Amino acid sequence: MNGIIPESVGQLSALVAADLSENPWVCVVTESHFSNLTSLIELSIKKSSPNITLVFDVNSKWIPPFKLSYLELQACHLGPKFPAWLRTQNQLKTVVLNNARISDSIPDWFWKLDLQLELLDFSNNQLSGKVPNSLKFTENAVVDLSSNRFHGPFPHFSFNLSSLYLRDNSFSGPIPRDFGKTMPRLSNFVVSWNSLNGTIPLSMAKITGLTNLVISNNQFSGEIPLIWNDKPDLYEVDMANNSLSGEIPSSMGTLNSLMFLILSGNKLSGEIPFSLQNCKDMDSFDLGDNRLSGNLPSWIGEMQSLLILRLRSNFFDGNIPSQVCSLSHLHILDLAHNYLSGSVPSCLGNLSGMATEISDYRYEGRLSVVVKGRELIYQSTLYLVNSIDLSDNNLLGKLPEIRNLSRLGTLNLSINHFTGNIPEDIGGLSQLETLDLSRNQLSGPIPPSMTSLTSLSHLNLSYNSLSGKIPTSNQFQTFNDPSIYRNNLALCGDPLPLKCPGDDKATTDSSRAGNEDHDDEFEMRWFYVSMGPGFVVGFWAVFGPLIINRSWRRAYFRFLDEMKDRVMVVITVNVARLQKKCKWERRQHGT
Template identity: 40%
Template sequence: MGASFATLHVLFLIWFFPIAFSLSLFFFKAESNSNVSCNEKDKQALLTLKRAFTDHEHVLSSWSDHKDCCLWDRVFCDKKIGRVSELHLNHSRLGGEISGSLLQLEHLNYLDLSYNDFNCTRIPIFLGSMFSLTHLDLSRANFSGLIPHQLGNLSSLRYLSLRNNSDLYVDNLHWMSGLSAIQYLNLGYSDLHREVDWLQIMSKFPSLSELDLYNCQLDSLNPSLGFVNFTSLQVLDLSKNHFNHEIPNWFSNLSTSLLRLDLYNSSLKGNILPSIFNLEKLEYLDLGLNSLNGPIPSSFGNLSRMRVLLLDHNQLNGTIPKSLGLLSRLENLYVGKNSLTGIVDEGHFRKLSKLKELDMSEAGLSFNVNSNWVPPFQLEYAYISSIKIGPNFPSWLQSQRFLSVLEMSMSGISGKVPGWFWNWTSNITVINLSNNRIECDVSDIFLSHTVKELNIANNSFYGPISTFLCQKKIRKNKLEVLDTSNNLLSGELSHCWKYWQSLIHLNLGSNNLVGRIPYSMGALVNLQSLCLQNNSIYGDIPSSLKKCLNLRLIDIGDNHLSIIPLWIGEMTNLLVLRLRSSEIKGYIPQQICQLSSLRVLDLANNSLSGSIPNCLKNISAMALPDSYDNSFSYFVSFIYWNMQASYVENVQLGPKGKEMEYKENLKLVRLIDLSSNNLSGSIPTEISNLSKLRFLNLSRNHLMGEIPEKIGSMKDLESVDLSRNHLSGKIPPSMSNLTFLSLLDLSYNNLSGRIPSSTQLQSFDALRYIGNPQLCGDPLPKSCTIEEQSLNRSPIGSVEDDSKNSSFYISMGVGFTTGFWAICGALFFIRTWRDAYFRFVDEIKDWIYETTMRKMNLL
């Protein structure tokens, strides 16, 4: 036993000693290399580079002449020779210039300048002379202009990313043939449309494994090509281009190693071709947001490695093949927003044990499973809106322990919410049960601290609103969206708003709420939209709402309010103000003109008096073109960026006399509606400055005077209603310029003269001009007399004006007589003048004849 142990001990030493010796040499070598100092030439080059940069965040503060440059932040050296090999300058907010001193870093192989801001400058040409580079990342660095051909000289480059820059473009791609070692190539958002042979060029790189040409303005996949040889390709992203044709057959020749194919939003047409199914190793396929039609092929069941299958937002029809239920690795299945039909049952999910995201919304499907069905999957996201699920509440949801988003609106569910539901929502973030026929006492609702959106609009929820808002069990909520509109809620608004300070969107409209708007609502400092429309709320709008500086939409219409408060002008971020049908008295305050961002002003059907403020021209959002600003679109469609879920604002507006609901299209509206009030005075001429206004309704008031002469400069107008006022004078000829008009109503005023001739104005029915006795011309049946036509030249004057006109005409007659005899008498009595005159007339006649004949010959 002892001998055996000794033998083992010796063998262990024999085995261990070389390893220990090698490790000791390694650590000694590493320690020695760590003492190698930075090359002085490299150090000075980096200091020159630093001086050319603008360093807003001081990320280069460690770059000092008194410190070894290999120890500087974001700098890495080759420890064997002490030369700078890598610069990781990404996400640094650097700007300024990129110094040519980089060329002195002869051993630099890794350069990352992504996520900086070089202010639309061009990519430096000298980068094409840094032959040791293997990794170059200039993505999201705000470069612009022509991508330099010199980059094609980097024959050692394996990674090149220029994605998401400003207006990069190429004139051709033949220079890329020099990138013989390239493995990763990303030109996303660059304009490549000038190169028609892009596909043949890209397919010649033998080592290329990932190609990303997202949003590159490509317009053809060259469907006539029979063969494309991507020998090593694993990832191909051609999303958001403009191919406008079918998926080409050459996809079947793609590398058998292809793992990911992304053709999202690329204007593809036709059927999903069988060539896709030759890609046996495919794990990710995105064909969403195209115009694909026909059925979903059952051959998808053969792609056994598929993890993500996205076919949503197309025109696919037929049923969902049950072969999809065989994809045992599938995690994401999106087939929503198609024209599918038929029933989805347990068989469609037979082996989908790894499914986490399911989207079948708006696909025309019916979900029909047994009440005791327990799915094989555990979903995190369930988008099952606008498909038939009801009438019973789906009991299978109770088994889903990790669900974060439940979108189940318009699903035909009726009856009471089951007792388990509200306690089940312990991990959920978004609950959308809107547009069903669900009954529930709001006091039974329990919200866990994870819930950010509760949308129960258009149901039959009932009970006092204060009971819900003030219950202790939900006081620690983090709710950002609460929409209980169009239900049966009752009682007064509570004073418990201090527990709801995370709210961004609040809609309690169309319920049975009563009482005043509580002052405590000023605690909602994050609020962006406040909708209390169509209730029985009365009194003042509390000044505490001034604290809600982020408010962009206020809709308190269809209530019983008092006046428009003067402090409304302090809500400078306001985009939509709707106070229609709220019994508001008083006048429109001048302070409303301070709302320069306002896009919708709806004060219709109240008891407002006084004049229209002449300062409306200060509302610049209705006067200036839109700048590229996502903030309003983001407000209208509030998106949770960490998940695929959103809340869409909705407002009832009547721009053309008939109320309709505006959702995503709200961002397109520019509206002023002051109709059905007691406003007097004239229409301010300054209103013509609102050149981007689309809908103008001033009807049913007591307005006098003329229609503003320059109304034709408001060329975006789609609807103008000035009916049932006391307007006089002519219709301005400039109205002929309003080529986008689809509604015009000038009826029942005191307008006179001929209706100006234009394709647009004559296209409206005569009823739009009726009730103006002195108005004539097409489309009215009344023809214009000479006197009525003259009304277009001058308005009817007073007696004094007539006397002045008579004197003018008498004077004109005397002058004409005097002038006539002064000239003609001289010609009659002086022969030389008479001869010269007739000679001149003969010459003019000859010139006219010759000119006419020359033009006739040309014709």
């Protein structure tokens, strides 16, 4: 349904529940739409699209004729002020004002309504102020205050809460030490992107039903506590971008349901615990930007569902285990900035996950990936990223064969010790957008097949020993920055100042041909220009005297008459001879 909501809806006095969700309304809702809805207890107007086309325009002193218990307004314009008409709604159990463009503080009268809430969702607004501890909730209630401007200490909510979402705010201070005792029924705890500090409380060990623990992008410090036993349903642990230190607890290997382990951006040290091999259902394994060391464990290859393996910026050494090649679903492999050595496993081109599209990707977190020479944050489109980054290690040998990775978008093998030629079949990576082979010891020419990489937008081949002429067709016409090819002393051609053999001759011949073409064009132009005056001069030189002098004119036309008579006599005589000859020949043959 589209268009406007008719005001006649407001006359349905017996209406108990109104659900107008998932319709592209383009209208303004006023008091008239609710004028006689005295029986209404449930109102829902929401849509999955964030685009707002429905606006509430009611007087701040309006008193609704109903008492709602269920209110869900999502992607509707209620702001900028907090809706004052809620002052009379003291029977609410569900309140959803999601993406309502409210940029106000929640008034005190709302906190004093003495509500028993099942769901409180004020997410995706610009609400500010502190959140009091006076709210009461029913069993298994949900609170979502995400993506606002709330500040102050961590709010201490009810014992009955099952889900608490506070991400993208400015809450500060520590999580209370008795947090696990006061909220033991939590299953979802998401407080990322705040300014919380202190240590992770040990009391969280008492929250046995936890399924989702996301505390990333805060200022937590200290070691990761031993809180992992008796959590059979925990599938996501995201502690990224804090200041956590110490080793990864081996007890995390008891999390048999773990799918997402994100511990990047901390100060963790030691080796990857062997016990994590029990977490065979992981989709994301991100321990990047820490101080971890030791060899990469071969048992990683047993995580058959792994989509993201990110161990960048640590102190791992040794070889890349060939078992990595068995990760058939992998579409991001990031081992950059370590001390890995040896050659790259020749089976790397068998990562079939980078040749097929992955459509069922459930993690909706944010991940930083180096793409096109920049570190970009991916969230909802993360499943589209296909990347291999082995840069800044001590890898050697020839470049790995990766021609089968048809969906590969980023390949970064820079700052290693690779030798030999760039393989000719690299041109088969049709979706490659970023290619960085800089600071290696590669030699030989740039393969002509690379001109078929029409999606390529970032290229770096600097600091190698490449030779020959730089290709000039397709995408290479846009790579006009000389730094792309810097310190390849035997490379020549644009955009480098060093010209290839024969370029000068070709330039001279081209210049000479251009000059000749210019001369021919100049001569033709003057030829056509001179035709007009030449015709005029020639015409009057011949016919001018005939027009002016009568005796010349008579003599001229007499000459023409005589010539005409002579020609006619010659033609007549020759025709008569020809006819006579034909008659004689017919007589000779008796015909």
